[in-house]
Amino acid sequence: MVKVRIIPCLDVKDGRVVKGINFIDLIDAGDPVEQAKHYSENGADEICFLDISASIEQRDTMVNVVRKTANEVFIPLTVGGGISSVENIQSLLKAGADKVSINSAAINEPDIVKKSSEYFGNQCIVIAVDAKKINNDWYVFSHGGTKKTDLLALNWIEHVQKLGAGEILLTSMDKDGTKSGFDIELLKKVSEFLEIPLIASGGVGNLNHFYEGVAKGNANALLAASVFHFNEISIKEVKEYLLKKNIEIRI
Numbered sequence: 704m705v706k707v708r709i710i711p712c713l714d715v716k717d718g719r720v721v722k723g724i725n726f727i728d729l730i731d732a733g734d735p736v737e738q739a740k741h742y743s744e745n746g747a748d749e750i751c752f753l754d755i756s757a758s759i760e761q762r763d764t765m766v767n768v769v770r771k772t773a774n775e776v777f778i779p780l781t782v783g784g785g786i787s788s789v790e791n792i793q794s795l796l797k798a799g800a801d802k803v804s805i806n807s808a809a810i811n812e813p814d815i816v817k818k819s820s821e822y823f824g825n826q827c828i829v830i831a832v833d834a835k836k837i838n839n840d841w842y843v844f845s846h847g848g849t850k851k852t853d854l855l856a857l858n859w860i861e862h863v864q865k866l867g868a869g870e871i872l873l874t875s876m877d878k879d880g881t882k883s884g885f886d887i888e889l890l891k892k893v894s895e896f897l898e899i900p901l902i903a904s905g906g907v908g909n910l911n912h913f914y915e916g917v918a919k920g921n922a923n924a925l926l927a928a929s930v931f932h933f934n935e936i937s938i939k940e941v942k943e944y945l946l947k948k949n950i951e952i953r954i
Contacts, residue, residue, distance in 0.1 A: 705923060705951075706951045706952055706953045707917050707922075707923060707924060707925065707945065707950055707951060707952050707953075708748035708749055708902075708923070708925070708952075708953065709746070709747060709748050709924075709925055709927075709938050709941055709942060709953075710747065710748060710749045710751050710781075710925065710926045711738075711742045711747050711750060711751070711926075711927065711928065711931045711932075711938070712751040712753060712904065712926045712927065713735050713738055713739060713750065713751065713752050713753070713928070713932075714753050714755045714928060715735050715752055715753065715754050715755065715765065715768065715784070716754070716755050718735070718765065718768065719733070719734065719735070720733045720734070720735050720738050720932065721755070733932065735752065735768055736768065736771045736772050736775060738932070739772045739775065739776045739780070740772075740775045740776055742931070742938065743775070743776040743777060743778050745937065745938055745939065746937075746938040746939050746942060747778060747938055748778065748779075748924075748953050749778055749779040749781060749801075749924075750772070750776060750778060750779070750780050751780075751781045751782075751783075751804070751872070751926060752768070752769065752772070752780065752782045752783070752784075753782075753783045753784050753804065753831070754782075754783070754784025754785055755784060755847045765784075766794055766795065766798045767798075769782050769795055769798040769799055769800050770799055772799070773798065773799020773800070774799070779801040779802065780799065780800050780801050780802075781800065781801065781802040781803070781804050781829055782800040782802075782803055782804065783803060783804025783805065783806060783829070783831055783872075784804075784847075786803055786804075786805050786808050787807075787808045787811075787812075788808075788815070789815070789818055789819055791803075792805075792819050792823060792827070793823075796823065796827065801827070802827050802828070802829050802869075802870075803827060803829065804829040804830070804872055805819070805828065805830055806830070806831040806832070806845060807845040807846050809830055809863060810843065810845045810852055810854065810859075811845075813862070813863070814866075816828065816830060816863050816866040816867055816868055817866045817867050819867075820867030820868065820869065821867065824869075825867050825868065825869035825899075826869050827869065828867065828868055828869045828870075829868070829869060829871070829872050829902075830860075830863045830868040830870070830871055830872070831874070832856055832859065832860055832871060832872065832873050832874065833845070833847075833848045833874050833876055834856035834873065834874070834875060834876060834886075834889060835848075835851075835875075835876040836886075836889075837851075840856075841855065841857065841889055842854065842855060842856060843855070843856050843859050848879075856873075856889070856893075857892060857893065857896075860873070860893055860897065861896055864897060864898065868899060869899060869900075870899055870900045870901075870902060870924075871897060871899065871900070871901050871902065872902040872904060872926065873889070873890065873893060873901060873902065873903060873904060874904040874905045875904070875905040875906060876905065877905075878905040879904075879905040879906065880905075880906075880928075880929060881908070882906065882907065882908025882909075882929065882930070883906055883908060884906050884907070884908065884912040884915060885903045885904075885906050885907065885912060885915060885916045885920055885922070886905065886906065886920075887915060887916075887920045890903055890916065890919075890920030890921060890922055891919065891920055891921060894920065894921035894922070900923040900924060901921070901922050901923050901924070902922065902923065902924040902925075902926050903916040903920055903922035903924070903925055903926065904926040904927075907925070907927040907929075907930055908930065909930075909936070910936060910940065910941060910944040911944075913925050913927075913941050913944065913945060914944065914945060914948050914950065917945070917950050918948070918950070925941075942954070
């Protein structure tokens with residue numbers, strides 16, 4: 704069995720880590736490089752940077768922040784936000800990212816998934832999906848969760864898997880920042896057909912939520928932000944708790 708990964712997510716806006724509820728009401732949570740270094744030294748299996756305003760403002764992701772972080776952090780680094788071309792991906796990988804997370808660009812031009820996975824290898828390509836439930840169906844939102852699309856989340860995830868995605872980073876917009884737990888129903892539905900790793904995101908508020916993400920939602924990795932950023936739960940506590948629950952994790 705593949706060991707479950709614990710991934711702190713750093714949402715970055717204007718060079719600072721921020722966190723909000725349901726993708727709005729953002730508050731400052733620190734310097735991204737220092738935060739990443741702290742998590743690296745305290746047991747994180749990976750770090751995820753998401754430049755949440757890049758797609759909205761139509762600018763490139765923060766290559767300089769990535770480069771500085773790569774010099775300080777020695778665990779896998781995933782970076783997303785504002786990625787719109789194979790050239791963007793190449794610049795991030797050269798700066799020190801291990802993976803890139805693509806969201807809006809894949810929606811606008813699905814062929815980027817196929818091209819990038821073939822060129823760089825699908826292990827580098829994470830497709831981020833921001834999903835919100837509307838009338839019993841989950842719809843995909845783009846541009847940092849600000850624009851609703853006509854894509855049904857389950858259909859979209861199945862499609863990008865066929866195009867060559869290496870992982871799915873699935874965020875429930877309904878759960879984001881609420882600390883009420885992962886969207887287990889959504890995770891279960893996706894895990895039924897997904898053959899690539901599933902990263903659960905959105906809603907962690909206590910230790911048991913991490914356990915439920917794996918035991919009930921069948922996630923391969925667990926991503927959280929607020930509970931880590933504001934020192935409510937440490938990565939060490941999460942790992943110790945999951946071990947007691949007989950979940951295979953990386954020590």
